[in-house]
Amino acid sequence: xxxxxxxxxxxTARQLxxxxxxxxxxxxxxxxxxxxxxxxxxxxxGCGKSTLLRGLxxxxxxxxxxxxxxxxxxxxxxxxxxxxxxxxxxxGPTAPEGLTVQELVAQGRYPHQTWWxxxxxxxxxxxxxxxxxxxxxxxxxxxxxxxxxGQRQRxxxxxxxxxxxxxxxxxxxxxxxxxxxQIEILDLLYEFNQTKASTVVMVLHDxxxxxxxxxxxxxxxxxxxxAQGAPRDVMTATLVSDVFGLESCIIPDPVxxxxxCVPIGRHKSKTSGxx
Amino acid sequence: xxxxLVMRLPGVPFSMRLSRSAPMILLILSxxxxxxxxxxxxxxxxxxxxxxxxxxxxxxxxxxxxxxxVVQTLRLPRVLVGFLVGMGLAVSGAIMQSLTRNxxxxxxxIGINAGASLVAVTxxxxxxxVPIALLPISAFIGAxxxxxxxxxxxxxxGNSTMRLILLGVGIGAIAGAATSILITFGNIYDVSQxxxxxxxxxxxxxxxxxxxxxxxxxxxVPLAWLLAxxxxxxxxxxxMARGLGNRVEQQRLxxxxxxxxLAGAAVxxxxxxxFVGLMAPHLARQLVGPNHEGLMPTAALTxxxxxxxxxxxxxxxxxxLEIPCGVMTALVGAPYFLYILYRNRHL
Numbered sequence: 293x294x295x296x297x298x299x300x301x302x303x304t305a306r307q308l309x310x311x312x313x314x315x316x317x318x319x320x321x322x323x324x325x326x327x328x329x330x331x332x333x334x335x336x337x338g339c340g341k342s343t344l345l346r347g348l349x350x351x352x353x354x355x356x357x358x359x360x361x362x363x364x365x366x367x368x369x370x371x372x373x374x375x376x377x378x379x380x381x382x383x384g385p386t387a388p389e390g391l392t393v394q395e396l397v398a399q400g401r402y403p404h405q406t407w408w409x410x411x412x413x414x415x416x417x418x419x420x421x422x423x424x425x426x427x428x429x430x431x432x433x434x435x436x437x438x439x440x441x442g443q444r445q446r447x448x449x450x451x452x453x454x455x456x457x458x459x460x461x462x463x464x465x466x467x468x469x470x471x472x473x474q475i476e477i478l479d480l481l482y483e484f485n486q487t488k489a490s491t492v493v494m495v496l497h498d499x500x501x502x503x504x505x506x507x508x509x510x511x512x513x514x515x516x517x518x519a520q521g522a523p524r525d526v527m528t529a530t531l532v533s534d535v536f537g538l539e540s541c542i543i544p545d546p547v548x549x550x551x552x553c554v555p556i557g558r559h560k561s562k563t564s565g566x567x
Numbered sequence: 568x569x570x571x572l573v574m575r576l577p578g579v580p581f582s583m584r585l586s587r588s589a590p591m592i593l594l595i596l597s598x599x600x601x602x603x604x605x606x607x608x609x610x611x612x613x614x615x616x617x618x619x620x621x622x623x624x625x626x627x628x629x630x631x632x633x634x635x636x637v638v639q640t641l642r643l644p645r646v647l648v649g650f651l652v653g654m655g656l657a658v659s660g661a662i663m664q665s666l667t668r669n670x671x672x673x674x675x676x677i678g679i680n681a682g683a684s685l686v687a688v689t690x691x692x693x694x695x696x697v698p699i700a701l702l703p704i705s706a707f708i709g710a711x712x713x714x715x716x717x718x719x720x721x722x723x724x725g726n727s728t729m730r731l732i733l734l735g736v737g738i739g740a741i742a743g744a745a746t747s748i749l750i751t752f753g754n755i756y757d758v759s760q761x762x763x764x765x766x767x768x769x770x771x772x773x774x775x776x777x778x779x780x781x782x783x784x785x786x787x788v789p790l791a792w793l794l795a796x797x798x799x800x801x802x803x804x805x806x807m808a809r810g811l812g813n814r815v816e817q818q819r820l821x822x823x824x825x826x827x828x829l830a831g832a833a834v835x836x837x838x839x840x841x842f843v844g845l846m847a848p849h850l851a852r853q854l855v856g857p858n859h860e861g862l863m864p865t866a867a868l869t870x871x872x873x874x875x876x877x878x879x880x881x882x883x884x885x886x887x888l889e890i891p892c893g894v895m896t897a898l899v900g901a902p903y904f905l906y907i908l909y910r911n912r913h914l
Contacts, residue, residue, distance in 0.1 A: 351806050375812025382806040388668070388857040391802075394570065395858055398584075402800050403812035407793060410860075411573055411584040433570050455811070 302327040302459050302491045303348055303378075308357035310340070310347040316355070317343040318515045325459075325508075330485050330492045332502040335512035336536050341495045342383065342463050344512065348493065349380035349461050361459075375403035379452040383463040383495075387436045393447045394432040397422050400454030422454035426480060442473030449480065460484070462494040466501070474498070478505050503527055503550040511535055527551035589861035592854050596868035600650065600875065607879040608642040612887065640773070648772040648836060649878045649892065650871035651784045653843055655833035657870020658791045660844025661851065661862060662826035665798045666819060670907055671732055673844035674710070674830035678739025680841075682713025683834040684765060685742040685749075691761040692753035700779040707783075707831030713738060714827045767840040767893015769878050776836055783832035787825050788867055794822055795859035802857065840877075840893045842900020843870050849907060 301324035310318040318340040325331050325348070333341040346352040348359055350366045359366040366374060379400070387396055400422065401415040423429045426446045436444055445465060452460055465481070466474040482505055485492045496502045502509060503523035511519040511526060513535045519526050532540045538555055545552040572590065575582040608620045615637055619629050623638040660673035674680050686709025690697050697705075717738055721731040746765070750758050763770070797818045800808040809815050830844065847870035848862070854869075855861040874892055877899075881890035 346806070349810060351809050370812075371809065371814055372812035375810065380806070380810040382804070382810070385804055385807055386668075388665075388802045390852065390857050392570065392856070395856070396803075399800055399803060399811065402796065405796065407796070409580050409582055410796065411571075411575070411582045412580075413575070413582075415582075416573070 300327055301325055302362060303493070304360040304363070305344070305348060306358050306360070308344075308347055308359065309355045310343050310352055311355045312343075316515065318347060320357070321515065321517055322357075323510060323517055323520065325491065325493055327491055328485075328489045329507035330482065330494075330505055331508040331510060332506035333493070333495045333510045333512060334497075334499060334502050335518070339512040340515040341512050343515075345380075345461055345463050345493065345495055346382075349378060350374055351380065351382070372403050375455065375457075377457050378459040378461065379455040379457040380461040381448055381452050381463065381465060383467065385448055389437060390435050392433050392435055393428050393439070393450070394419070394423065396436060396447055397428070397432075397450045397454050400451040400456075403455065418454045418456050422450040425453055425484070426450040440473075442469050442476060445469060445473070445477055446480065449477065453484065457490075458488075459491040459493070462492070464495050464497060466496065466498070474501065481505070499527070499532070499553045500545065500551075503552070504545060504548045523550055527553065583860070586855045586858055586861040589855045589865065593864055593868060596865065596872055600868060600872045603872065603875050603879055604646045604650070607646050607875060607882070608638055610879070610883055611637070611642065613637055644774045644777050645769050645772045645878070646875055648777050648780065649769040649875045651777070651780050652769065652833045652837040652840060653847070653870035653872065653874030654788060654867040655780075655784055655829040655870075656840060656843040656874075657847035657851070657866040658788050658863060659826045659829040659833070660870075661848035661859075661866040662791055662794075662798065662822050662829075663844070664848050665802050665859065666822055666826070667731060668802060668804070669729070669732060670849055670911060671845070671904075672735075673842075673848070674826065674834075675839060675841050675844050676739075676904070677717060677732055677735025678737075678742060679710045679713050679717075679735070679827060679830050680834045680839045680844075681739040681742035681746070682716075683707070683710035683831045684839050685709055685746045686712075687835055688746050688749055688761045688765065691764065692749050692757045695754075695757045695760075699775060703779050703783060703832040703835040706835030707828055710827045710831035710834070711824070713742065714823060718823075765838045766891040767838040767896070768891035769837050769874070770889065770891065772836070780832055780836045783828060787829050787832075788863075791822075791825050791829075792860075792863045794818070794825065795863055798822065798859040802859075837874075838893060840874060841897045842904060843873055843896055845907070846896075846900055846903050847873055849903075 303325040305321060305323050308318060308321045309316055333344060335341045347354055361374060361378060398419050401418060404415065423432055426449055428447055428450050431439065431443060436447060466477050478501060481492050484490060506523055509520065509523045509526045510517055511531065518535055519531055527542055529540055529542050532538055532553055540556055541554045542551050543554060570587050571584045572587050573584045605617050605620050609615050609617045615634050619634050620638055622629050623634050624643065663672045663674060664670055683706040687702055687706045690705050717731060717735050721734050750761060797813055800811050800813050805815055848866040851862055851866035851869045855865045877895035878892035881892050881895045
């Protein structure tokens with residue numbers, strides 16, 4: 293299962309073991325994140341997908357194995373160097389009261405600043421651009437607590453965009469948002485990936501959104517990669533049954549043609565026996 | 568950008584930004600502080616006209632040769648000590664509140680001041696021959712030990728800041744109890760010294776109290792300001808700060824030492840002037856917002872202003888009776904604390 297395309301991958305994990313207080317969540321896992329693509333990590337609750345993301349972003353120190361960023365061991369790079377190449381948006385981030393959108397987005401420039409160079413013209417340009425890309429310009433001076441959930445998430449994404457990295461990691465960027473805002477965020481990330489040729493890695497819960505937006509799907513189960521590849525090749529009724537323990541039908545998404553997983557469940561089938 | 572004041576030097580890689588409202592607020596706070604300083608120096612059993620105060624401080628010829636003694640020797644050092652103590656407490660509180668991301672965390676609430684106080688009282692009562700200049704260092708050691716103890720105990724089992732605060736309150740109470748024991752059994756003369764010191768007062772503070780305090784403030788307040796960008800990202804949470812390339816452990820340690828050093832030095836000089844470390848950063852945040860480039864100097868001036876105002880009020884309201892400034896700050900601070908607690912009850 294060890295991938296053999298290190299040149300094309302921006303982020304590679306080799307025999308990675310990640311643990312919280314001796315409890316191994318991810319065990320001996322190897323994965324290669326393809327460059328310039330959208331990779332989505334899916335899997336049931338507790339399978340270790342968020343942990344893997346934190347490990348890839350060096351937020352969690354591995355107990356074994358190595359993460360390579362652009363084929364250099366991430367642990368050998370200074371955290372600042374990493375932050376200039378890779379940004380991470382953790383799940384449900386919180387900001388101090390009274391912080392405005394613009395002030396938050398400006399924090400994305402932190403890895404490019406020094407104590408004598410705290411607000412260069414470049415910092416200003418990237419902040420402006422990030423606000424523009426996310427459509428947050430009009431709300432720039434609004435405190436975060438006055439925004440809706442969707443707007444707030446866009447502000448955080450704007451911050452990671454201002455960081456000006458080629459790789460963007462997001463942990464469940466759509467949780468707690470209504471469906472319209474979920475799609476809006478995913479479209480925004482897709483546009484970012486397309487226009488900047490950036491690599492996006494995210495954890496998503498919704499299999500159908502994962503299949504629609506992912507170029508590359510990494511399916512996890514019990515701290516291991518169970519399957520990986522294009523959604524079309526990976527997403528099957530057998531896989532959903534094996535990984536999630538759920539019987540389902542996989543049909544083409546009428547909008548995008550990508551796989552669409554329709555759960556069956558124990559009740560409410562029109563004709564019993566569809567498999 | 569609209570809401571910022573940006574400074575860049577042409578041709579030199581130097582730039583910074585500040586909240587647009589900060590310079591005006593800093594100016595107003597400075598003027599208010601100067602006003603209270605002059606009023607405090609001029610007021611007393613032997614009044615000195617305000618204009619003569621200014622002239623004396625500037626070293627100009629005055630109409631009465633006694634003014635120089637009253638101003639320079641008796642009242643000026645007291646006011647300056649009060650101001651520095653307030654600055655120290657406020658900056659210490661601002662750092663701690665941002666580090667723990669909890670507005671209730673300040674060196675007095677989480678027991679750091681009580682720990683500093685315990686060690687200082689121990690020195691006063693048990694080793695009365697120790698010179699006054701060593702008090703800040705001993706209080707600093709006390710504060711550091713307390714901080715390390717709280718940090719050590721709150722580690723490991725989740726990182727709830729409420730847990731840290733409750734632990735701090737408990738350890739503060741223990742330190743307070745130990746201090747009481749010392750006072751009960753100590754030599755009566757030394758104990759009265761300790762008691763005066765402990766109430767949180769700048770009464771009778773002279774230049775010999777100012778000089779040991781000054782280096783701590785000169786070193787650590789600007790350091791806190793230099794660490795502002797780090798505090799800004801730490802305020803977004805540990806993961807976010809790490810993701811942005813902040814060396815979280817190292818920065819946190821430096822910030823904690825800065826905060827504890829300032830609290831220790833302030834407590835060593837004026838005893839436990841309560842609630843300044845809680846209120847001043849909170850008020851400053853309302854004035855200039857949560858960005859630490861503006862917050863640090865604003866909190867420092869607010870804290871300094873609060874202590875000299877409290878001391879002036881305590882001295883003048885019931886003259887010739889004097890109420891220690893620590894009592895005055897507690898009178899205002901305790902309800903303010905309850906108000907903050909109520910506003911943040913969902914935390």
